[in-house]
Amino acid sequence: MDRRQEILEAASKSFSLFGYKATTMDQVAKIANVGKGTIYTFFSNKEILFQEIVVKMIQEMKTAADEAISAEKPFQQNAHAVLMKVLEFREVHLLYAKLIEEEKELRTPAVKHVLIRIEQEIVNFVGDKIKTAISKGEIRECEPDLVAYLLLKAYFGFVADWGETHDFELSEEKIASLFRDTIFRGLLP
């Protein structure tokens, strides 16, 4: 059996269930049925192992986001679908959810860096879609990276932070129409 793969799967399981800090290399070794030293022949340290798993997750997320896009639909609908899919990922994907929790209460630096990186990957992804939309004339000229950042921060704000200061959740339809009437409407040619 592929030992490297076994280790990755074991670590992935453990990081998802217990988070970065609470996952020990001894535990990963045990789950993977290898000696601890073996892990270090494939991954130079815990953080590298962690990052490789996160990169895998980012790939998954990109795939999921791409699947939410359909070529016939207008930019606005696709952008909304992508952002909602990403936000869903935050809650549904065990590892992602665990990392957000860990960042909030433990403030593990490695986790912070990784979350920043994930966010940047999302911004880049959305930024690319915006560039494509501009070149197709679907939306007006604009600074793609700024707009992508704006969209992400705004969506995150409504889906993640709104609940903390209000005692009712916003329906997806409310969110969609808000963005349709503001940011997206402003982007149209």
Next chain:
Amino acid sequence: MDRRQEILEAASKSFSLFGYKATTMDQVAKIANVGKGTIYTFFSNKEILFQEIVVKMIQEMKTAADEAISAEKPFQQNAHAVLMKVLEFREVHLLYAKLIEEEKELRTPAVKHVLIRIEQEIVNFVGDKIKTAISKGEIRECEPDLVAYLLLKAYFGFVADWGETHDFELSEEKIASLFRDTIFRGLLP
């Protein structure tokens, strides 16, 4: 001399310099030249004293925001001016800046509550301006509270968070044009 006022000024100074947690009632008493017991004849506890000072600060902030508005200018410019003024306040006003710092590293609950309250006051303030603009026909019908929340989160994101993940700051002109081309343009009739 007005003892109540003396206490308020002393406490305000101390909260601004040392934050909520590091301010002791003994210290406030000393600065105000009163016995500690005297404080408790005017304010039932430390948190109430703190809140009264924060309410004063909110008033100041509202005044500053109102001064940034001019009746002749279009909604968009006024909204931008108000939000930038509020964001400037975050950095310039000693107490506000100190509280943000304390919330980040100490996570004092009393400070968290107060910061949430300040944010809500700002959202309400902006929400009111939006309602007025709608009734004047300056902007289209929309959900004022949602749009206010969106504007605040987006502005905060760019002015407070952008610097953390990028090594260059955004000029105010860049920010202004981004919002002009997106959210504001979408709000126009």
Next chain:
DNA sequence: GTGTGACTGAATCTCTCAATCAGTCATTTT
């Protein structure tokens, strides 16, 4: 050569005791 787990020391946790501080109230001052 490959895989292993006992070993190391640096970092973190835990437990104890000391110090701090919000809030009270008996006493003093006006």
Next chain:
DNA sequence: AAAATGACTGATTGAGAGATTCAGTCACAC
């Protein structure tokens, strides 16, 4: 008598030392 005070209290927090944990290594086994 009304207002002001600061020594006092107990609950919470901090500091320090000792114990524990764990990432990473390396001598040995297979």
